[in-house]
Amino acid sequence: MTKIVIIGGVAGGASCAARLRRQDEAAQITIFEKGPFVSFANCGLPYYIGNVITQEDELLLADPILFEERFRIDARVRHEVKSIDRENKIVTVCNLKSGETYDEPYDQLVLSPGATPIRPPLPGIDTPGIFTIRSVPDSNQVKSWIEMHHVDRAVVIGGGFIGLEMAENLVHRDIKVNLIERDRQIMPALDREMTKPVVEALEKNGIGLLLGDSVTSFEQTERDIKVSTEAGRSIHADMVILAIGVAPDSSLAREAGLELTDRGHIVVNAKLQTSDPDIYAVGDAVQVTHAITGQPCVLPLAGPANRQGRIAADVISGRERTFRGVQGTSVCGLFDVTLAATGMTEKQLAGSDVDYSAIYAHPNDHVGYYPGATPISMKLLFDNRDGRVLGAQAVGKKGVERRIDVIAMAIQKGATVYDLEEAELCYAPQYGAAKDPINILGMIGSNIMRGDLRITPWGDIGKEGAVVLDVRSYSEIAISPIVDKGEVKHIPLNELRDRLEELNRDAPIHVSCAVGARANNAVRLLNHRGFNASLLPGGTLTLACLNYCSDDGSRTTRAAPVHFDPLVALHEAVSPLSGLPLWLLQEIKANGILKEYRLGQGESITLKASAITDILVLANGEIDVIELDQISRHLSSTESKRRPVKLSSHESKTFYARTPSTLYRIDQEFLDFFDSWFAMVENLSQERPDLKEILSGMRRPSVFLNVPLTNVQEALKRTRLVEAKAGEVIIRQGEKPDNFYLIVEGAADVYQSDPIEGGEPQLVNHMESGDHFGEDAFIIEGTRSATVKLTRDSRLLALDGDDFKRLISKPLDDHVDHSTAKIQVDQGLRQLLDVRYEEEWYEERIPGAILIPLPELRVRINELDKNQGYIIYCHAGKRSAVADMILKNHGFKSAWMLEGIRDWPYVVEKGL
Numbered sequence: 048m049t050k051i052v053i054i055g056g057v058a059g060g061a062s063c064a065a066r067l068r069r070q071d072e073a074a075q076i077t078i079f080e081k082g083p084f085v086s087f088a089n090c091g092l093p094y095y096i097g098n099v100i101t102q103e104d105e106l107l108l109a110d111p112i113l114f115e116e117r118f119r120i121d122a123r124v125r126h127e128v129k130s131i132d133r134e135n136k137i138v139t140v141c142n143l144k145s146g147e148t149y150d151e152p153y154d155q156l157v158l159s160p161g162a163t164p165i166r167p168p169l170p171g172i173d174t175p176g177i178f179t180i181r182s183v184p185d186s187n188q189v190k191s192w193i194e195m196h197h198v199d200r201a202v203v204i205g206g207g208f209i210g211l212e213m214a215e216n217l218v219h220r221d222i223k224v225n226l227i228e229r230d231r232q233i234m235p236a237l238d239r240e241m242t243k244p245v246v247e248a249l250e251k252n253g254i255g256l257l258l259g260d261s262v263t264s265f266e267q268t269e270r271d272i273k274v275s276t277e278a279g280r281s282i283h284a285d286m287v288i289l290a291i292g293v294a295p296d297s298s299l300a301r302e303a304g305l306e307l308t309d310r311g312h313i314v315v316n317a318k319l320q321t322s323d324p325d326i327y328a329v330g331d332a333v334q335v336t337h338a339i340t341g342q343p344c345v346l347p348l349a350g351p352a353n354r355q356g357r358i359a360a361d362v363i364s365g366r367e368r369t370f371r372g373v374q375g376t377s378v379c380g381l382f383d384v385t386l387a388a389t390g391m392t393e394k395q396l397a398g399s400d401v402d403y404s405a406i407y408a409h410p411n412d413h414v415g416y417y418p419g420a421t422p423i424s425m426k427l428l429f430d431n432r433d434g435r436v437l438g439a440q441a442v443g444k445k446g447v448e449r450r451i452d453v454i455a456m457a458i459q460k461g462a463t464v465y466d467l468e469e470a471e472l473c474y475a476p477q478y479g480a481a482k483d484p485i486n487i488l489g490m491i492g493s494n495i496m497r498g499d500l501r502i503t504p505w506g507d508i509g510k511e512g513a514v515v516l517d518v519r520s521y522s523e524i525a526i527s528p529i530v531d532k533g534e535v536k537h538i539p540l541n542e543l544r545d546r547l548e549e550l551n552r553d554a555p556i557h558v559s560c561a562v563g564a565r566a567n568n569a570v571r572l573l574n575h576r577g578f579n580a581s582l583l584p585g586g587t588l589t590l591a592c593l594n595y596c597s598d599d600g601s602r603t604t605r606a607a608p609v610h611f612d613p614l615v616a617l618h619e620a621v622s623p624l625s626g627l628p629l630w631l632l633q634e635i636k637a638n639g640i641l642k643e644y645r646l647g648q649g650e651s652i653t654l655k656a657s658a659i660t661d662i663l664v665l666a667n668g669e670i671d672v673i674e675l676d677q678i679s680r681h682l683s684s685t686e687s688k689r690r691p692v693k694l695s696s697h698e699s700k701t702f703y704a705r706t707p708s709t710l711y712r713i714d715q716e717f718l719d720f721f722d723s724w725f726a727m728v729e730n731l732s733q734e735r736p737d738l739k740e741i742l743s744g745m746r747r748p749s750v751f752l753n754v755p756l757t758n759v760q761e762a763l764k765r766t767r768l769v770e771a772k773a774g775e776v777i778i779r780q781g782e783k784p785d786n787f788y789l790i791v792e793g794a795a796d797v798y799q800s801d802p803i804e805g806g807e808p809q810l811v812n813h814m815e816s817g818d819h820f821g822e823d824a825f826i827i828e829g830t831r832s833a834t835v836k837l838t839r840d841s842r843l844l845a846l847d848g849d850d851f852k853r854l855i856s857k858p859l860d861d862h863v864d865h866s867t868a869k870i871q872v873d874q875g876l877r878q879l880l881d882v883r884y885e886e887e888w889y890e891e892r893i894p895g896a897i898l899i900p901l902p903e904l905r906v907r908i909n910e911l912d913k914n915q916g917y918i919i920y921c922h923a924g925k926r927s928a929v930a931d932m933i934l935k936n937h938g939f940k941s942a943w944m945l946e947g948i949r950d951w952p953y954v955v956e957k958g959l
């Protein structure tokens with residue numbers, strides 16, 4: 048009778064034992080497991096800590112009694128194997144309960160000892176409250192610590208899947224989490240741009256993310272643990288979770304003289320035999336072969352461990368089996384986002400000599416007309432020589448893992464993009480689409496392989512004199528233009544055939560739309576008409592992902608809500624200049640209006656303002672401002688009062704970072720606009736008190752940026768509240784625009800179908816209270832570019848488009864130009880009133896002007912004289928227009944200066 052001993056009784060070991068019994072009823076099988084449980088679900092541990100899995104025994108998949116009764120397998124828990132005597136084929140075992148040590152002979156030995164979480168030898172690493180997670184007892188310790196110490200703040204170190212799952216589960220327990228990751232991205236299984244939705248999910252759930260920074264020490268303070276980082280941060284927490292990776296638990300193998308790699312993994316052949324043919328090894332402790340590259344690699348995941356355990360059992364029982372290797376298929380769920388990947392990433396391919404293409408698509412998980420469709424962002428990598436699929440990544444809310452699983456299988460079978468194009472997959476409205484996302488990726492790839500479609504990677508946009516062509520609708524461009532990519536020509540797809548003469552036949556044309564579908568049509572149309580056009584893959588949705596990670600600074604720092612938030616710092620600096628609430632600033636940042644520059648130590652950047660004035664604020668770090676080769680100012684984020692730096696029109700300044708720093712830049716015009724917006728809302732609410740709360744919570748009021756707010760106020764006075772039911776279609780693609788809507792309460796989905804090919808409408812956006820839609824009502828020509836359907840019973844504020852157009856075509860305000868203002872003031876007919884901030888006033892002002900900042904105007908109105916006429920000015924004319932409305936409302940005689948002090952051609956006063 049063969050005697051088989053297995054060391055390690057969880058994923059690899061337990062699978063091996065059970066399979067051995069099924070293959071050989073006569074074998075004598077013994078498992079030694081040093082922990083208290085065999086066959087427990089380590090993958091469920093984070094959820095047990097988060098109380099999603101509530102009972103410990105739910106994690107226990109089998110126990111020694113079950114092994115004995117069902118399989119006649121002798122599973123001995125709390126038994127640690129201390130050494131292997133290969134010559135005599137004996138293991139020495141210590142019974143951890145009794146302390147007794149004994150020898151156990153074997154004919155064949157299987158090692159499945161797993162891997163141990165890494166605990167780096169940093170100062171203070173043994174401080175109580177710093178945990179790693181591997182076993183049920185580890186998890187119980189964390190749970191008790193949370194309860195006993197009333198943990199409120201935690202630091203998670205490591206942004207791989209265990210770190211992320213732990214962060215999520217701590218949030219489930221109402222703990223504020225800061226996650227520190229040394230790399231510039233989380234989730235190494237994905238390329239960096241694909242992590243954007245995950246980062247957003249973390250931030251949305253209040254997790255502070257510190258990327259590109261690493262921990263240098265831990266210190267026990269009187270109240271908590273101080274975590275110090277290389278970038279000089281100190282983060283205080285009640286608990287720390289270390290999830291920075293695992294090291295193979297291969298000390299037994301090493302002592303037994305088995306061959307190991309430099310990193311300590313056990314070397315095995317395809318039959319999973321170690322350098323001793325009677326000893327097999329499986330799971331996290333072994334080195335395996337990458338199925339695509341054929342190179343050695345490691346992949347500490349449960350799937351490979353289980354499969355290897357089974358294969359080792361087959362080989363031991365005389366079957367001809369070999370392990371195929373791994374390809375890195377993995378999935379992780381975080382809040383409502385799922386991310387999954389298989390095969391090679393672009394990071395890996397970029398460093399190889401493989402000639403590959405990367406394509407993107409953002410299809411819905413199921414057809415848009417069936418409720419609840421959500422988009423999946425997908426990336427596919429394939430070999431340009433033969434179309435062989437090399438890797439895929441996907442992020443979305445639903446249907447993500449199914450698509451990656453299918454592609455994983457395709458990769459295993461050596462499939463090509465043509466196979467994905469032809470794949471016959473499940474379809475019914477609630478599950479997919481007749482063209483499944485996998486087919487779509489295959490179609491794009493096959494078009495490229497057959498030479499029907501050329502792509503230009505976003506990194507090459509505009510190169511070699513190419514013209515960038517955006518074929519989205521006017522309203523889409525108004526909301527999210529392509530910026531910082533040189534000159535972008537805009538021709539909506541529907542107008543392209545009639546406007547071909549506007550394009551240069553001699554220059555390459557790089558075409559984009561929102562997700563790539565319309566751009567594909569445009570590219571094909573242009574190339575049939577003799578142009579040289581190519582597609583920017585995945586449209587502006589992909590660009591947004593790429594922009595998120597386009598920084599080349601050595602440090603990437605994002606929000607850490609507990610102790611340091613660059614946006615809060617910015618808010619502190621800008622709020623004396625503007626009434627911007629923090630949430631709006633966050634939105635401005637998310638919409639790319641706020642530009643962010645991250646500088647590594649010793650790096651510098653020269654910034655030049657265009658025609659408008661820009662404001663720069665240092666969020667963190669130490670920076671020297673250099674003008675004409677001289678340091679003109681030193682900025683420090685620790686200054687108690689951060690004063691912003693102005694960049695007047697066409698002026699340039701160089702910013703040199705003494706330490707890693709983040710600068711934010713915003714147009715003064717935006718700040719002016721938002722100031723004016725809130726003042727206008729306040730003013731309007733005198734007449735329509737019902738609108739105050741509604742408009743104060745309106746997202747992206749900048750839709751009115753280029754319209755005089757005096758007129759907007761008149762138009763908003765005419766708005767009406769309408770009630771509508773869930774399921775109601777409020778506007779329909781292709782119809783004439785009538786109203787503009789703001790969602791007061793409720794929610795809606797936005798659908799769009801390809802304007803040329805038609806086809807099924809795809810879900811492109813979801814909106815909630817505070818969002819607005821139907822801007823096309825303000826555009827004179829054209830039809831609705833999308834359909835909006837309510838998903839909840841809603842209250843909407845409707846603004847009649849015709850009313851609005853009529854009102855904006857007839858300016859209502861009373862403005863004067865610079866020379867008229869100068870004459871009237873010089874003749875003593877009018878008093879100048881400056882409504883900017885004190886800081887701006889001290890910088891420069893028009894002689895003789897009095898100062899009342901716009902946000903204070905209403906409460907300080909009694910300081911003004913009703914018998915006096917006023918000419919109001921500000922920086923560029925936005926705030927003064929609203930101040931004029933306020934004065935008129937209070938019965939003053941006033942006018943405002945159209946162009947503000949920015950372009951004032953006469954003498955100004957400066958300083959105190």
Ligand code: FAD
Pocket residue numbers: 054055056057058059060079080081082089090091092093126127128129159160161162180181182209296299329330331332347348349350352
């Ligand atoms: P293990 O399952 O770790 O088993 C090794 C066992 O050997 C241990 O119990 C150890 O006590 C025992 N042992 C070691 N030395 C001795 C000795 N000398 N004597 C006796 N016993 C010994 N993978 C996924 O694919 N998906 C997931 O979602 C996922 N989530 C995870 C979450 C967490 C918190 C953790 C820790 C891991 C997760 N994994 C996940 C990884 C997965 O659990 C491992 O890849 C898998 O368990 C490895 O199997 P193994 O048999 O090699 O090692």
